[in-house]
Amino acid sequence: MTDLEIAQAAKLEPISKIASLIGLSDDDIEPYGKYKAKINPIDFNEAIPASHKLVLVTSINPTPAGEGKSTVLVGLGDALTQLNHKTIIAMREPSMGPVMGMKGGATGGGYSQVVPMEDINLHFTGDMHALTSANNTLAALIDNYLLHDNQLDIDPRRIIWKRVLDINDRALRQIVTGMGGVSQGVVRQTGFEITAASELMAILCLATDLSDLKRRISNIVIGYNTDKQPVTVGQLHFEDAITILLKEALKPNLVQTLGHTPTIIHGGPFANIAHGCNSVLATKTALNLADYTVTEAGFGADLGAEKFLDIKRPILGKTPDTVVVVATVRALKYNGGQPLEQLENENLVALENGFANLQRHLDNMNRYQIPVVVSINHFTSDTKAELDLLKSYCERQGIEAVVTDSWANGGSGTIALAHQVVTATQQPNKFTPLYNSEESLTDKLTTIVTDVYGGSEVTLSKKAQRQLQQFADFGWQGLPVCIAKTQYSFSDDPHLLGAPTDFTIHIREFIPKIGAGFIVALAGNILTMPGLPKKPAALNMHIDADGKVTGLF
Known part of the structure; x- marks a missing residue:
């Protein structure tokens, strides 16, 4: 069965029942249908109970095919639930850019999925639309200000605020606006970014409450005046209007896994072009409500985990008690020189060559002095010799490595990892930041x-x-x-x-x-508005007369 077929066949619990598992009443949630809800976030000043643990799931550098980090994340959450630990998973919201492009959705896979999968990967509760609308409203207000008075003497050539769209669209990277005469606005060169790269996305994910959201929006630098001094949203007095458009989006979203583990999904910045972590409100709420919060950081540990620890952690006020580094045999072989199309073939030499990639990620996490566990995400093409070689390597480095079958077996295939994570969270944590804020x-x-x-x-x-x-x-x-x-x-x-x-x-x-x-x-050549591949995933999607969707992954 495909991921979508597994998700469509699942029996979901009413969202009110999922909320009750973590102590939330009907008054604490705003249902969006039967299986989704907005929740009132925790008071950010409320202290996190000392016994509550935070587990950060990250990975080695991925291959273009993706390596199942989210699948391990969900499997680990379900496994902790099966071990009778009160657990909440905290994840990012998928962007329709990757869903319609090459990477696909971001709700896990197989029997380690968050559901309703179709809703989450597409329109969900409308957060992405709210962010897109708020961002583009600000852009429209700026252009209107230029046309009518421009009392702050904003230089049209130095406006850095761009419009956004939640889809990969390379044709919009560089555009000219205001064409068509004086009444159409001021002619200037600009462009689009994907919504996940917008500053409003980052602000939504780092704001601690509605007042902090408004303060941060007020501090946005939209460009520079003719004296090359920065101009902020607050100087333009647009912060209230933009905050109003985001007040509902600021509330985290509650859903469930196939194993009925409560899951808070909120915010979706990419780690390659943004800071790659779900909202501090979602993570803090989970930490206050559950014994174990299992969260993620996008892409490899060089991106998402570093940004979690150096950008998100100071605001969250909680250091992960354990870091899980997801590794796969095929990703290591790819990093060891084996071509992408040959990754299903056994290659012990390429695998061993790829260990250097894993080692650098382990060294980086050890530098922060947080306990580390390796999850070997099992694929059917992995051979016993390859798995044994990888486990042996981790053992020689003094790192516990556990083979997980999250895709095929859900939480039950991740039980061994859960046991190891629980043990690791009891170890000393002497977190050391990578740099000090006063450095240049x-x-x-x-x-x-x-x-x-x-x-x-x-x-x-x-x-x-x-x-x-x-x-x-x-x-x-x-x-x-x-x-x-x-x-x-x-x-x-x-x-x-x-x-x-x-x-x-x-x-x-x-x-x-x-x-x-x-x-x-x-x-380098990183772009904040990705493009679609030659054969985008959208080509594989179909819907029948009854509204049944196929081809979504």
């Missing part, structure tokens, strides 16, 4: 590149050099850095696999996201 942006950037990626240096374009000087003048040096780069490599070159060394990361531009509270560094 250049030093923070260099630390990430050299200590996490394994590179030798960072080079900046002339534009990036000018920006760093400006940012220092504006007082933005204390902000963390969010590097936007390819997920397929530690470097900014997607073809440089394994664990490369002595490479250079090239930063072409910085994007200040002052409302979100970090600076984005665009590395």
Whole structure:
């Protein structure tokens, strides 16, 4: 059976029953049909019980085919539930860009899925639409301000706020607006980003309450005036209107897994072009309600986990008690030099060559001094010799490695991992941040590149050099850095696999996201508006006269 067929055959519990499992009454939820609900987030100032544990699931560098990190995440949550631990899974919302493109959905797979799968992967409760509308309303207000008075003397050439769309659309990367005469607005060059890359997405995921959401929106820098000074949303007095459009989207969403584990899904920034973590409100709410919160960080640990620990953790106020690094035989063989189309063939040499990629991720997580467990996500093409070789390697590094069959067996196929995670969460946790906030942006950037990626240096374009000087003048040096780069490599070159060394990361531009509270560094050729592949997943989707959908994955 396909993922969709398994999800469609599932018997779901009413969302009120799922809410009751974590102590929520009917007054605490706003149902969106039978199986979805908005929930009132926890008071962010409420202390997290000391006994409650946070487990962060991340992975090695993925292959273009995807490696099932979300499947392990869901399987682990269901396994902890089966062991009678009060558990909540906290995940990001899928974007329709990957759903209609190449990667597919983000609700797990097989018998380790979050449901209703179709709803979550498509329109869900409308959060993505609200973010898209709010973002584009702000863009429209800015253009209207330019046309009618522009009392702040905003330079149309230096507006950095872009419109967004929740679908991959390369044709919109570079556009010109205001064509058609004076009444149509001010002519200027701009473009679109995907909604997952927008600053409003980051703000939604980092805001602690409605007042904080409004404050952060007010601090958004939309561009610069003719004196090259930053102009904010607050100076334009647009913050209330934009906050109103997001007040419902700020509430986390409650659904369930096939094993009926309560799951909070909220926010969906990509880790390769944004900070890659679900909302702090969702994670904090889960932490206060459950003994174990199992959450994720997008793509490999060099991206999502680093950003979770250096950007999200300071706001969340809770360090993960354990990090689970998901590895697969086929991803390691790919990083060890085996071609993508041959990954189902046994290749012990390529597998061993790929261990360097796993090792760097383990070293990086160990640098934060958090207990680490390896989950070997099992695929049917894995041979016993390959699995034994991988387990033996982890044992030699002093790391517990557990083979999981989350896709085929759900929570029961992840029980061994759950036992190991419970043990790991009891170990000492001496978290050490990667850098201090008072360091310069250049030093923070260099630390990430050299200590996490394994590179030798960072080079900046002339534009990036000018920006760093400006940012220092504006007082933005204390902000963390969010590097936007390819997920397929530690470097900014997607073809440089394994664990490369002595490479250079090239930063072409910085994007200040002052409302979100970090600076984005665009590395290499990374794009904030992806394109669809030659044969997008949309071609495989069908719907019959009764409304039954097939081909969604």
